Amino acid sequence: MDFNVITNLGMGFEQALSLANLFYCFLGVLLGTLVGVLPGLGPVATIAMLLPITFQLPPTSALIMLAGIYYGAQYGGSTTAILINLPGESSSVVTAIDGYKLARQGRAGFALFTAAVGSFFAGTVATFLIAGFAPPLAAVALSFGPAEYFSLMVLGLAASVALAHGSLIKAVAMVVLGLLLGTVGQDLYTGTPRFSFGMTELADGLEFIALVMGLFGIGEIIRNLEDETERSVFAQKVASLIPTWSDFKATINPIVRGTGLGTVLGILPGGGAMLSSFAAYSFEKRIAKDPSRFGKGAIEGVAAPEAANNAGAQTSFIPMLTLGIPSNPVMALMIGAMIIQGIQPGPNVITEKPDLFWGLIASMWVGNVMLLVLNLPMIGMWVKFLTVPYHLLFPGIVAVCCIGVYSVSNNAFDVYTMAFFGVVGYVLVKLDCEPAPLLLGFVIGKMLEEYLRRAMLLSRGDPLVFFQRPISAVLLILAIAALVIVLVPSISKKREEAFRE
Amino acid sequence: MPSFVKNPKDFLAGLLFVVVAGLFAFGIADLPIGTAFRMGPGYFPMLLCILLAALGAVIMLNGIAVEAEPIKNFAWRGLLNIVLPIVFFGATLRGLGFVLALGIAVFGVSIASTHFRTRTALLNTALLVFFGWLIFIWGLGLPIQVWGPWVGGY
Numbered sequence: 001m002d003f004n005v006i007t008n009l010g011m012g013f014e015q016a017l018s019l020a021n022l023f024y025c026f027l028g029v030l031l032g033t034l035v036g037v038l039p040g041l042g043p044v045a046t047i048a049m050l051l052p053i054t055f056q057l058p059p060t061s062a063l064i065m066l067a068g069i070y071y072g073a074q075y076g077g078s079t080t081a082i083l084i085n086l087p088g089e090s091s092s093v094v095t096a097i098d099g100y101k102l103a104r105q106g107r108a109g110f111a112l113f114t115a116a117v118g119s120f121f122a123g124t125v126a127t128f129l130i131a132g133f134a135p136p137l138a139a140v141a142l143s144f145g146p147a148e149y150f151s152l153m154v155l156g157l158a159a160s161v162a163l164a165h166g167s168l169i170k171a172v173a174m175v176v177l178g179l180l181l182g183t184v185g186q187d188l189y190t191g192t193p194r195f196s197f198g199m200t201e202l203a204d205g206l207e208f209i210a211l212v213m214g215l216f217g218i219g220e221i222i223r224n225l226e227d228e229t230e231r232s233v234f235a236q237k238v239a240s241l242i243p244t245w246s247d248f249k250a251t252i253n254p255i256v257r258g259t260g261l262g263t264v265l266g267i268l269p270g271g272g273a274m275l276s277s278f279a280a281y282s283f284e285k286r287i288a289k290d291p292s293r294f295g296k297g298a299i300e301g302v303a304a305p306e307a308a309n310n311a312g313a314q315t316s317f318i319p320m321l322t323l324g325i326p327s328n329p330v331m332a333l334m335i336g337a338m339i340i341q342g343i344q345p346g347p348n349v350i351t352e353k354p355d356l357f358w359g360l361i362a363s364m365w366v367g368n369v370m371l372l373v374l375n376l377p378m379i380g381m382w383v384k385f386l387t388v389p390y391h392l393l394f395p396g397i398v399a400v401c402c403i404g405v406y407s408v409s410n411n412a413f414d415v416y417t418m419a420f421f422g423v424v425g426y427v428l429v430k431l432d433c434e435p436a437p438l439l440l441g442f443v444i445g446k447m448l449e450e451y452l453r454r455a456m457l458l459s460r461g462d463p464l465v466f467f468q469r470p471i472s473a474v475l476l477i478l479a480i481a482a483l484v485i486v487l488v489p490s491i492s493k494k495r496e497e498a499f500r501e
Numbered sequence: 502m503p504s505f506v507k508n509p510k511d512f513l514a515g516l517l518f519v520v521v522a523g524l525f526a527f528g529i530a531d532l533p534i535g536t537a538f539r540m541g542p543g544y545f546p547m548l549l550c551i552l553l554a555a556l557g558a559v560i561m562l563n564g565i566a567v568e569a570e571p572i573k574n575f576a577w578r579g580l581l582n583i584v585l586p587i588v589f590f591g592a593t594l595r596g597l598g599f600v601l602a603l604g605i606a607v608f609g610v611s612i613a614s615t616h617f618r619t620r621t622a623l624l625n626t627a628l629l630v631f632f633g634w635l636i637f638i639w640g641l642g643l644p645i646q647v648w649g650p651w652v653g654g655y
Binding site for chain 2: 225390
């Protein structure tokens, strides 16, 4: 790490430690923990609900708060996974397996402590990694032409498809549908309205926030209403949090391994917190001397996935910050937030908005400290929140969605758009089509078209340009490989197994 | 569902993709396509429509060929009771104002749950409207009227 990174990080901490930004960071991690604890309300829906509120904030504060929600949610999800076997987030599903067993054995405090320390360690490593790796990556990206950008986006989409649940071809179709929805609105070059179907409201395109709230907020609520069995909350007293030295020693190696795995998987397009935690768990199980301990309260089964999901959540910011390409739905929302704030995401952000870039990075570490200090003493309170029954909770979520989406441009049309995509989201889920690839396609749609048209203009209409430029060719070959690998029977079987676990 | 469909989920999903692709293709039918060199506004969308229709067709065929489980417990009650109040909120917010539009919508949404009890739902609605007003209108100052012109506001 060279000197520059340290001065830059110093500047970032100056930003992150300002009173206002500390407050928004705190608000973000607090809200994030809350939604992490509550099942049926994920970070994507929450960030979408809060996007309209962040309009009034300065860009740095807005992004700091939204980022806090994301990694705060990873944290909250694991608390309920351990205490009551109810993972609040998909990324903490594996934590519940061994974490809850430990809690049943009266060692909930140890498991919670391990999860907290693991997350904190992973968060620290990931923060410095972003600080060290993002600038050179962005410098490379500055030399990219339109052909490279096009291929890079194709790779990002292909990878997210390869890592999605279920049917590959349906995921591809969802990406294409998302791209198509993204082209609604005026054409970039000629200003011709497209797909307006006679509605003037569609001239500017579909409202991003309305689409996300519908697909992920409203659609999810309808799905939750299918089966309303009340969850029984049974939380035992958490005994001492501080483990013995020998217990602590057993967690060190899994935490380091989980951090490493999560860091790498987070950077990959399509990766992020969930994939990281699943991979870390199965890796620990494979290298364990006695794999049969897993599922019966092995502390490695808590330490490694918890470190991995936090590391993955943070390093997934790298492609977003340096290339302007979202690797998962949360990053797609962050890009949406930047565009709303008038910032063009991409490699220029580091040089043009250094205070925002470094401030955001420094705030991640600050946020991790806050999570550690705040949440361990507050575990009892978080568990209390679970006693709020869902049938009292969801009308509130609907209310916030309605007001939020209306306030974007004081327009009832956006409310209807949200309702429409709520239906679409539910129907698609019932047909086993995951909505996440659609969102990525929607965010990338306009950019992809622009780079395609520019590249083709430069090459005078020769599509081979994407294979003649070496970086572009490599990226496209990687994209094709990602899809082909998933189709190979032996690997696709493993992929199914991994998602079933 | 016709008897030759073995996997209704895939069949319907594929059908949906084909229909949407057709709709969009219809929507850009009169836009200039252009050439690969100078793409018109219709070029990229048309490319996507063709791709989506092709993918949809394959998924449909898959739905005919491979046996799978049917669609279970479609939440009609939830769907209608969530979506209709939201549309109501959008349609009446200007006329009725914040309190009534949100109150009626939230109460309507509550009916979607099988655990619906009139008294708790009313109480919950009152609380949500109050906090909604506190946060969004009093706190954030959103330009929404508390009482609309239909009920004597201005």
